[in-house]
Amino acid sequence: MDNERARELVARERARVESALAELRGEIRDEGSLGRQQTGEHDDAGSGLESEAVSVALATNLAAQLAAIGRAEERVARGTYGRSIESGLPIPGERLEAEPLAERTIEEQRRAEGRKSEG
Numbered sequence: 001m002d003n004e005r006a007r008e009l010v011a012r013e014r015a016r017v018e019s020a021l022a023e024l025r026g027e028i029r030d031e032g033s034l035g036r037q038q039t040g041e042h043d044d045a046g047s048g049l050e051s052e053a054v055s056v057a058l059a060t061n062l063a064a065q066l067a068a069i070g071r072a073e074e075r076v077a078r079g080t081y082g083r084s085i086e087s088g089l090p091i092p093g094e095r096l097e098a099e100p101l102a103e104r105t106i107e108e109q110r111r112a113e114g115r116k117s118e119g
Helices: 003-037 042-078 093-098 106-118
Strands: none
Touching: 003 042, 003 093
16 A cells, blocks of 8 residues: 555544544533533433443543554554554555554454453
8 A cells, every 4th residue: 555545544534533532522511511500300310420431431442543543643654554563464455445543464453352352
């Protein structure tokens, strides 16, 4: 994959994640405003906590995606984008088109995920 296409893919991912994060921050802000306006009925307290937990989980996931985008941008700058961080083997272009932040080949990623689930 050429560097121009790599930059385009990674930039598209950055725009997508930053947009989602901005939207989530707006929702959190809105929920906070509504929460202060509530009358304090107990039935709503659980749903508020549940909503907050979901928002925190989404924000954590988006932060992890931003970190992955940063690593991908570094690989593009170094000229190593499209190569596995584990073995240096080329990552197929089809995989990068579908998953621009891929750091490993599919086989290596499966092994890495298997190690995580065992631990």
